[in-house]
Amino acid sequence: MSRWLVLFGKEWMEMTRSYKLLWVPLVFILFGAMQPVTTYFLPDILANAGNLPEGAVISIPLPTAEEVMAKTLEQFGTIGLLVIALSVMGAISAERTSGVTAIVLVKPISHLAYVSAKWAAMLALILIAFAGGFCAAWYYTAALFQGVAWQSSLIAYLLFALWLGFVGSLTLLFSALLRSGAAAAACALGIAAVLAVTASVFPKALAASPGMLPKAASAQFMDAASASHPWLAAAAALLVMAAVLAIAAWAVRRRPTLEA
Amino acid sequence: MELTTSQMMTILLPIALIQLALTITALIVCARAEETRGPKWMWVLIILLVNIFGAVLFFIFGRKQA
Numbered sequence: 001m002s003r004w005l006v007l008f009g010k011e012w013m014e015m016t017r018s019y020k021l022l023w024v025p026l027v028f029i030l031f032g033a034m035q036p037v038t039t040y041f042l043p044d045i046l047a048n049a050g051n052l053p054e055g056a057v058i059s060i061p062l063p064t065a066e067e068v069m070a071k072t073l074e075q076f077g078t079i080g081l082l083v084i085a086l087s088v089m090g091a092i093s094a095e096r097t098s099g100v101t102a103i104v105l106v107k108p109i110s111h112l113a114y115v116s117a118k119w120a121a122m123l124a125l126i127l128i129a130f131a132g133g134f135c136a137a138w139y140y141t142a143a144l145f146q147g148v149a150w151q152s153s154l155i156a157y158l159l160f161a162l163w164l165g166f167v168g169s170l171t172l173l174f175s176a177l178l179r180s181g182a183a184a185a186a187c188a189l190g191i192a193a194v195l196a197v198t199a200s201v202f203p204k205a206l207a208a209s210p211g212m213l214p215k216a217a218s219a220q221f222m223d224a225a226s227a228s229h230p231w232l233a234a235a236a237a238l239l240v241m242a243a244v245l246a247i248a249a250w251a252v253r254r255r256p257t258l259e260a
Numbered sequence: 261m262e263l264t265t266s267q268m269m270t271i272l273l274p275i276a277l278i279q280l281a282l283t284i285t286a287l288i289v290c291a292r293a294e295e296t297r298g299p300k301w302m303w304v305l306i307i308l309l310v311n312i313f314g315a316v317l318f319f320i321f322g323r324k325q326a
Contacts, residue, residue: 019289023319026282030312033275086320143271 028133
């Protein structure tokens with residue numbers, strides 16, 4: 001365990017030195033805060049945008065607080081995923097290229113410990129960043145629209161954080177399997193997109209698909225009844241994450257350096 | 261919307277400050293880096309001109325691994 005903590009400390013230091021611990025949460029907070037604010041000022045923004053004939057009347061119904069929160073989650077589902085995939089993509093492939101992996105694994109450390117320390121650090125980063133963004137969105141929604149019940153918000157946070165962690169784990173896996181970081185990010189985002197789309201097209205058949213998670217998270221704000229079984233999808237996501245760790249550890253064992 | 265200017269400020273100021281913090285850190289990191297991927301002046305322009313994503317782009321692609 002103490003060895004694992006050393007590895008975790010190394011990952012943490014890497015995240016501080018590369019400023020990930022700073023900019024990822026800041027970006028999440030910015031987007032979380034901006035979504036309610038732009039929604040609130042949308043009529044003003046449209047009115048000032050020009051190109052409208054004199055006397056045109058724009059009437060946009062003010063969305064409810066719940067709709068704003070659901071919309072914010074949608075925002076995190078695109079930009080948030082992109083940011084996470086891009087910041088995780090080099091986790092293993094870059095260290096393999098630079099030879100750090102080989103140096104670390106000279107020590108008596110299991111491959112699984114090496115991968116899982118990375119995974120835990122990534123998960124901590126995601127939880128912190130998304131908590132910041134989610135709180136900012138929650139705060140601004142409460143200030144500009146109306147408060148949202150914290151119980152459903154907490155469940156939505158956990159479900160969506162699991163989805164973000166799931167996609168982050170996929171990125172980590174492809175980072176271990178593939179040579180290029182960009183390809184790893186692209187593969188993970190592609191799979192995430194396919195899962196989310198298929199889950200929204202066949203919600204009944206794919207109730208246990210992790211792709212249900214973002215939908216289930218927004219459904220917490222709309223009507224909790226429609227998301228009756230997000231727990232199956234959550235369990236499936238956790239299982240896949242465990243499998244991803246095992247496969248990534250195997251991939252690192254098989255090819256610790258580029259030359260080998 | 262019926263908001264006074266000071267109310268507007270209290271809403272928008274935190275967002276502006278966070279964005280400013282992001283931009284300034286990116287600029288400092290860029291200035292202190294020994295080498296960046298691509299010319300430094302290009303990154304300074306990207307950080308300053310591309311809203312929010314400029315700093316993100318620099319942090320992801322601009323830094324050279326030590």
